[in-house]
Amino acid sequence: MTESDFVRVKRSRVHEDIVQQMTQLIKDGKLRPGDKLPPERELAETLGVSRPTLRNALRVLEGLRMIESRQGDGTYVSQANFEQLVAPLAAVLSTRAFLVKDILELRQIIEPPIAERAALKARPEDIEELESILAVQAKKAGEGLETAEEDTRFHYAIAEATGNQMVVHLIDLVMSLLGEVRASWLQVPDRREVSLAGHRAILNAIKARDQAAASQTMKEHIERIGQAIETQL
Amino acid sequence: MTESDFVRVKRSRVHEDIVQQMTQLIKDGKLRPGDKLPPERELAETLGVSRPTLRNALRVLEGLRMIESRQGDGTYVSQANFEQLVAPLAAVLSTRAFLVKDILELRQIIEPPIAERAALKARPEDIEELESILAVQAKKAGEGLETAEEDTRFHYAIAEATGNQMVVHLIDLVMSLLGEVRASWLQVPDRREVSLAGHRAILNAIKARDQAAASQTMKEHIERIGQAIETQL
DNA sequence: AATGGTGTAGTGGTTAAACCAATTGGTATC
DNA sequence: GATACCAATTGGTTTAACCACTACACCATT
Incomplete structure (x- = not known):
């Protein structure tokens, strides 16, 4: 066994795990463009994380145009076209x-x-x-x-x-x-x-x-x- | 003057304004790949916003690979290559x-x-x-x-x-x-x-x-x- | 000199709670 | 039916506290 057999351990961050999960759900077609996500408070509870942590994940997804949050309304899977x-x-x-x-x-x-x-x-x-x-x-x-x-x-x-x-x-x-x-x-x-x-x-x-x-x-x-x-x- | 002279007012969100500002600083070369940003607590104070709000902005930027946050160290302008x-x-x-x-x-x-x-x-x-x-x-x-x-x-x-x-x-x-x-x-x-x-x-x-x-x-x-x-x- | 251990300060990551701002839906009034 | 008003719900922001990790400094041992 040599040193190169060891691989650097990658620490996961909670909000990144959430991004992964959401991406996979969209990829699998379980969430489709136009679908509404559960309210933040509810989703945070379901996921067992704090709401700010969930919001960090949602900001990543929103930055990538995968979702769209509308204040007073809800958060939706984005229907963005290729250009967007x-x-x-x-x-x-x-x-x-x-x-x-x-x-x-x-x-x-x-x-x-x-x-x-x-x-x-x-x-x-x-x-x-x-x-x-x-x-x-x-x-x-x-x-x-x-x-x-x-x-x-x-x-x-x-x-x-x-x-x-x-x-x-x-x-x-x-x-x-x-x-x-x-x-x-x-x-x-x-x-x-x-x-x-x-x-x-x-x-x-x-x-x-x-x-x-x-x-x-x-x-x-x-x-x-x-x-x-x-x-x- | 007709109705079409009025344009829908676009509400800005604080964290999006921050993203804009950071993007512009990078674009203008005032922030370069590898540069370290001020600590979150300090930057939030400088910008006059709460730290969670700043963190929302940073998540957007990080999702786009424009910055990189390292716990215990700091936040850096990303040196990501094209592929990344x-x-x-x-x-x-x-x-x-x-x-x-x-x-x-x-x-x-x-x-x-x-x-x-x-x-x-x-x-x-x-x-x-x-x-x-x-x-x-x-x-x-x-x-x-x-x-x-x-x-x-x-x-x-x-x-x-x-x-x-x-x-x-x-x-x-x-x-x-x-x-x-x-x-x-x-x-x-x-x-x-x-x-x-x-x-x-x-x-x-x-x-x-x-x-x-x-x-x-x-x-x-x-x-x-x-x-x-x-x-x- | 090299290695290992410990402690501290600083920084990002997460949680909890409160309040503010915007939207939606329902109800009352004309 | 159209309009106005209100309450509920939802996202947006703030404050505060605590946790987890890193970097660095210092000391002890070999």
Whole structure:
């Protein structure tokens, strides 16, 4: 027997045990989104712990959007959608400085095939949505207004055009990671025309159902923007 | 003035305000990973709130892995890595049933270009790592053992070969979303040979620095597995 | 010098009790 | 039926006390 046969003993905390228990109940389907939990006083008694200890556990679960407490009403298993579930992580990640270079490269890797899939799968209403966003973007750029919102919406709409919700959530997460870097880049007026031109080319390829062109135009667009952002840093 | 000019008033809770404040301090760099926070009793006094209320806020932050409390020592700003930051989300998502179809499609979209990038960027040690994993996988498959771990490591190692940390984290997240579905698929013995053969073809393409072949072999591999998993559901 | 034992101070973890704030449901009134 | 009021219930916060653990300092033994 060697020293490495011994493992550090992990102390459990009461409120963490409660979190575990609740998570498992939800995972097992015994508690479902929308279900109301017993009142805190009752649940604390059932669990054999003090109410503040239970509340510590509930705060953890609430921070993770797994439950929702309403004063005067009760505590419910959350019906949060994916976006709401991801929001805490996005907030946490925004406190960290990640390599912008890596994020930009990730975009270069994933957005061309996403555009390609959009060219394959877009429905007429998806195309209309893209055209509508582009029109607003053009109008605002023409008036010297800020277009970061349209830029985001355009990429988001391409993801939507794939008809795949996970792709949409992924783009959402990537965009939030880049956060303010893109926004500040778009503040410079002549760059808005670059963004607009890139978007136009992408949209034309998608409209034409030309998968290779969609991939290529998106690739060029992301590279152009990526280079400019890196120069700016 | 119309009714729509009025906006619902959002009540703030004290402990949520504290979470906001702490998050902002971390985001602004005024609190850095590894920094020690003042003792709870002192901090509660400074903030002008009760200690249980502060503790509620700290539980939220701890649940999000932003801080770490050590009994008898103190509370620190967390030095958690990306994987640890993502873990709570992965746990939450595991309580939800997401469309396996969408996740598999997402893999079909992103893993071929990732393999392509790996063929471009892999260093000798990356190739060695892939070969090593494949050898272990082959050995275990040959002995009728379970190979889910090697399967995961192989895809992870391809992401590593891109040299892009965000790509690695993304693959990590996607794999955890698929969780047990892949594992159960690999339990069936003859499927291990399919997985092994697919991995071999991908590795050969990467070794040959053949980007197109890497993309193509990965595409076929993911499609083959995806179809089988969907059939199983 | 290295190891083991003890004590103290400080810090987080839990409990108990009280009070405050918000929501919901029931009842009375018009 | 619509509105107002009230009581009960529920979550939110505060105060106080005690428990459990850690870090550190000091001393004794080998």
